[in-house]
Amino acid sequence: MTFKMTAAAALIAMSGTAFADAHAPTMGQGFDMLQTALMSDFDRMGIPTDTLDDLTLGQLAAIKSVLEDGDESNDKGRVEAIIANN
Numbered sequence: 001m002t003f004k005m006t007a008a009a010a011l012i013a014m015s016g017t018a019f020a021d022a023h024a025p026t027m028g029q030g031f032d033m034l035q036t037a038l039m040s041d042f043d044r045m046g047i048p049t050d051t052l053d054d055l056t057l058g059q060l061a062a063i064k065s066v067l068e069d070g071d072e073s074n075d076k077g078r079v080e081a082i083i084a085n086n
Contacts, residue, residue, distance in 0.1 A: 034060045041067050045076045051083055059083070 035052045038060065042049045052060075059082050066078045 031057055
């Protein structure tokens, strides 16, 4: 009985690690895709694209949200405020 419990626990632990390993590249690719998508927007607004490397995923998502809200009147200022809070 103890052997079965130990084997089951080991199997559960390994499957959790395999799940995380299988999805880690996908999350990294999504992060890179979001950065790439924002590069042209940064170029258009005159914001240096090298600042993208220093932003968190949350900041990138917030910037994408600002740019997609339909109100372009103060996009640059709002994006610069998000970058300043880095």
